[in-house]
Amino acid sequence: MKTPKHxxxxxxxxxxxxxxxxxxxxxxxxxIHFILFILVLVVSGCASTKEKKLxxxxxxxxxxxxxxxxSSISKVELGHPLKLSETEVRRHLKSLVFEELSLFGKKKPVxxxxxxxxxGRLLTKALQHAPNNKIIHYELETPRGATSGDVFASKKxxxxxxxxxxxxxxxxxxxxxxxxxxxxxxxxxxxxxxxxKKLLGNQAQENWIFAKLHPSSKMKRKARQKSPAPSRxxxxxxxxxxxxxxxxxxxxxxxxxxxxxxxxxxxxKNLIDESEYNQKRKELLDNYL
Numbered sequence: 377m378k379t380p381k382h383x384x385x386x387x388x389x390x391x392x393x394x395x396x397x398x399x400x401x402x403x404x405x406x407x408i409h410f411i412l413f414i415l416v417l418v419v420s421g422c423a424s425t426k427e428k429k430l431x432x433x434x435x436x437x438x439x440x441x442x443x444x445x446x447s448s449i450s451k452v453e454l455g456h457p458l459k460l461s462e463t464e465v466r467r468h469l470k471s472l473v474f475e476e477l478s479l480f481g482k483k484k485p486v487x488x489x490x491x492x493x494x495x496g497r498l499l500t501k502a503l504q505h506a507p508n509n510k511i512i513h514y515e516l517e518t519p520r521g522a523t524s525g526d527v528f529a530s531k532k533x534x535x536x537x538x539x540x541x542x543x544x545x546x547x548x549x550x551x552x553x554x555x556x557x558x559x560x561x562x563x564x565x566x567x568x569x570x571x572x573k574k575l576l577g578n579q580a581q582e583n584w585i586f587a588k589l590h591p592s593s594k595m596k597r598k599a600r601q602k603s604p605a606p607s608r609x610x611x612x613x614x615x616x617x618x619x620x621x622x623x624x625x626x627x628x629x630x631x632x633x634x635x636x637x638x639x640x641x642x643x644x645k646n647l648i649d650e651s652e653y654n655q656k657r658k659e660l661l662d663n664y665l
Contacts, residue, residue: 535570
């Protein structure tokens with residue numbers, strides 16, 4: 377017959393049990409620590425699942441808490457989510473230019489046309505669904521190395537901050553020596569360096585530029601539809617009707633106009649040559665007309 381187990385208890389009436397009481401606690405302290413460790417892992421694992429991350433075809437995209445990012449970024453008041461169209465995001469991507477600070481360094485686009493096809497749509501979706509306290513971090517694998525950085529929006533601007541371009545990390549210096557190739561962004565029309573206040577004045581961050589946000593073409597068209605049409609007298613309306621009857625109807629696609637303007641802008645900035653410009657222009661006209 378088994379003897380019943382008694383639970384060890386301590387009371388002020390029986391002080392001899394005090395030592396045995398603490399001995400029983402110490403016996404199981406390792407088990408208690410192990411259980412606490414498991415609980416910490418479970419809690420931290422649950423917290424990490426809140427961060428969204430996408431990996432596809434050499435492109436990694438994730439949301440990052442702005443507090444954990446650069447101290448300058450943490451001070452920016454974000455304007456997320458950002459309702460930009462894919463066409464506008466691709467236009468911003470095409471406008472990003474850098475130069476290598478070497479003896480034969482030249483100005484080059486950060487992203488090539490095939491890069492835009494890989495990341496344009498995904499970056500657009502990320503901006504459209506970004507939480508108000510998060511920035512977007514990305515890393516794109518290229519034949520020369522990774523291009524990585526952060527993109528986020530404030531109230532009126534979209535910001536592009538780069539950690540590396542084509543495998544070259546940014547060193548934060550505005551000069552280099554032979555064998556120590558570095559780079560800096562080259563602001564284009566409507567772009568500026570982000571500046572940080574220092575003791576001797578503002579210092580430009582040459583890996584961080586921002587550009588003003590423009591309302592999308594859809595928003596412009598809605599604004600035109602809501603605005604009242606200007607009043608015309610009967611004579612002018614009749615002459616307009618007669619002109620419409622005698623002249624062939626022309627329906628110009630707004631998307632075609634936008635793409636032609638973008639193509640012209642790239643040509644003027646010497647990002648594409650004359651033959652590429654004429655070829656792309658002909659392709660656009662053949663597709664939309």
